[in-house]
Amino acid sequence: MYFLVSGRRGAHFLRAHSRKLWLAAGVFLLLAAAGGWGAVSFLRQPSESVPAEPASQEDSSVLTVPIIMYHGIREEEQNRYLVSKERFEEDLQYLRQQGYTTILLSELVEYAKDPSKAPEKPIMLTFDDGYWDNYLNAYPLLRKYGCKAVMSPIAKEAQEAESESQRNIRWSQCRWEELSDMCRSGLVELENHSYDLHSIQGGVQGAARIPGETEEAYRSRLTDDLKKANQLFQMHTGRTPQAFVYPYGAVSEGSRELLKELGFEAAMDCEEKINVIHSSEDLFSLHRFLRPPELSSAHFFERILKT
Ligand SMILES: [Zn+2]
Secondary structure: OOOOOOOOOOOOOOOOOOOOHHHHHHHHHHHHHHHHOOOOOOOOOOOOOOOOOOOOOOOOEEEEEEEEEEEEEEEOOOOOOEEOOHHHHOOOOOOOHHHOOOOHHHHHHHHHHOHHOOOOOEEEEEEEEEEEHHHHHHHHHHHHOOEEEEEEHHHHHHHHHHHOOOOOOOOOEOOOHHHHHHHHHHOOEEEEEOOOOOOOOOOOOOOOOOOOHHHHOOOOOOOHHHHHHHHHHHHHHOOOOOOOEEEHOOOOOHHHHHHHOOOEEEEEEOOOOOOOOOHHHHHHHHHHEEOOOOHHHHHHHHHHHOO
């Protein structure tokens, strides 16, 4: 499940065990099935039966790229969305030992156009929601190992972090200066995770179309929000995001076309599959594996990377 509840400043908690949210997800899935509002790709569970494919580039016209999804990097009580610093470092060491090259989203866009430019074993590491621990704990390790990462902060929460007086690693978000500091290193790129669509309440499921919402209203709502986020990223980092990262992995029919109209070149969901990219069109359904905290690096990566 993919329940990162985005609350107000100072109240941003990871609620992986909330029964209410599980219930809400059930209701949502029923609505999705009954309402016929499109191809909803939502709330996928990790599965041992996911067909893995070789991650090395055997066919020069095809790009095979696993994408890993992290959230918080810190110690905490049991929580599926928190990976310890030590575990994350173990991941980076493992990938280096196995000959993987971490890539940015902008590089993936280029490699999709010309797979011959891609490294032999590319992999993308992504961090959702912009937690302060990404800056405090993950970024120093990225620097230590020269690894790249794609971070997708919630723009409104980055804004609100600016005025937060008492910051705490357990709930605070990165501020713009911290985000831009990471970008300047060349190791981190920021992608759009919405300005303020990161919620699952009142019929809203992230950036998915709300049941009963007209197409026009949906397009207008999504356009306004994503443009607002893009402007903030451009203003603070000098780069406009190339990808949209669907909050909760909730994808609606029609959103792909709208993302293209808005200038995006890629979109990421939470479906746990290796990406086999034949053309740039495939970049609009990039899948990602949630990194569970309890597995060793070898166990996790071997499960998803090997045939
Ligand atoms: Zn998120």
